[in-house]
Amino acid sequence: MNKTVFFGALTVAGIAAGAASAATLDDVTARGTLNCGVSTGLVGFAAPDANGVWEGFDVGVCRAVAAAALGDPEAVNFVPLTTQTRFTALASGEVDMLARNTTWTFSRDVDLKMEFTGINYYDGQGFMVPRDIGVTSAKDLDGATVCIQTGTTTELNLADFFRVNNISYEPVPIETNAEAQQQYLARACDVYTTDASGLAATRATFENPGDHVILPEIISKEPLGPLVRHGDNEWGDIVRWTLNAMIAAEELGVTSANVSELAAAATDNPEINRLLGTEGELGAMLGLEADWAVAVISAVGNYGELFEQTIGENTPIGLARGLNAQWTEGGLIYSPPFR
Numbered sequence: 001m002n003k004t005v006f007f008g009a010l011t012v013a014g015i016a017a018g019a020a021s022a023a024t025l026d027d028v029t030a031r032g033t034l035n036c037g038v039s040t041g042l043v044g045f046a047a048p049d050a051n052g053v054w055e056g057f058d059v060g061v062c063r064a065v066a067a068a069a070l071g072d073p074e075a076v077n078f079v080p081l082t083t084q085t086r087f088t089a090l091a092s093g094e095v096d097m098l099a100r101n102t103t104w105t106f107s108r109d110v111d112l113k114m115e116f117t118g119i120n121y122y123d124g125q126g127f128m129v130p131r132d133i134g135v136t137s138a139k140d141l142d143g144a145t146v147c148i149q150t151g152t153t154t155e156l157n158l159a160d161f162f163r164v165n166n167i168s169y170e171p172v173p174i175e176t177n178a179e180a181q182q183q184y185l186a187r188a189c190d191v192y193t194t195d196a197s198g199l200a201a202t203r204a205t206f207e208n209p210g211d212h213v214i215l216p217e218i219i220s221k222e223p224l225g226p227l228v229r230h231g232d233n234e235w236g237d238i239v240r241w242t243l244n245a246m247i248a249a250e251e252l253g254v255t256s257a258n259v260s261e262l263a264a265a266a267t268d269n270p271e272i273n274r275l276l277g278t279e280g281e282l283g284a285m286l287g288l289e290a291d292w293a294v295a296v297i298s299a300v301g302n303y304g305e306l307f308e309q310t311i312g313e314n315t316p317i318g319l320a321r322g323l324n325a326q327w328t329e330g331g332l333i334y335s336p337p338f339r
């Protein structure tokens, strides 16, 4: 088992080294579309609507990068990837980036040679159980069958948590969230464990969400964010600063509603001016148009707008900002300066 994991990692790393030399912005520009790797479907984060149009919090990051790089948030080819296939798809060049509830870890960065360009959601792993089994703490799960997606940090944390608490479990390995949902509702497993945001998103699609409880324990740190290939630094800068533009816009009070007015002429706030390209050369430094961030904010809104529209408290997913509040509001969302 260890051997398989080790060689698997080596293969991905080998491919990454090969693909990294290509100038991804040139490829994206020549193609006219961004190939963005997303999940196979997680409502609120990335899922097609009734008309087949992809929407969600991670989808918004893909659209934002397409707006920055191509001036068109619609110029995205969404590539659904499982937890198992995502890194190979990025390493081989099948996609230009991933925006797919993926946790930034040491080994994914250093060993798999992925470049995480920021964190768009600070998460942690939780557990969901049917209310009628009467369990109120994850520590009471001794002997439980657990639905778990393969190739995830979830699997590894689960093993750690049960080991540390000296209890045992039986894993039921699952490929996709849809399958997990099906198996869990069919009671093929007693418990579903994944990122707490994923649990909230999954529960929101149940016929009777109130019949299921999310247990109080959060057993890990899951900093989720977009990523590119190691060595793909110029392209990585575009993805990184696109996310930062959305974060900074919220802090500075720039919204999809007021951005065109604020960008019409220089304001009396120099950082807003640099962000929106009415002052300085930041767009040119990225190889983009001066108004790249205007395109981003007009298309998908600032970080808070995207959060509220897709996963926030007034959506069925119902997530509070919590750790994902701006640093000025006691949260961890913080963009380095635009200068």
Ligand SMILES: N[C@@H](CCC(=O)N[C@@H](CS)C(=O)NCC(=O)O)C(=O)O
Residues within 6 Å of the ligand: 038, 039, 040, 041, 042, 081, 082, 083, 100, 101, 102, 103, 149, 151, 152, 153, 154, 175, 176, 177, 178, 194, 195, 197, 198, 199, 222, 224
């Ligand atoms: N953040 C963890 C877990 C990611 C994960 O398992 N996500 C699931 C559930 S939130 C998912 O993407 N489901 C959608 C799919 O199966 O495509 C990781 O990076 O390993």
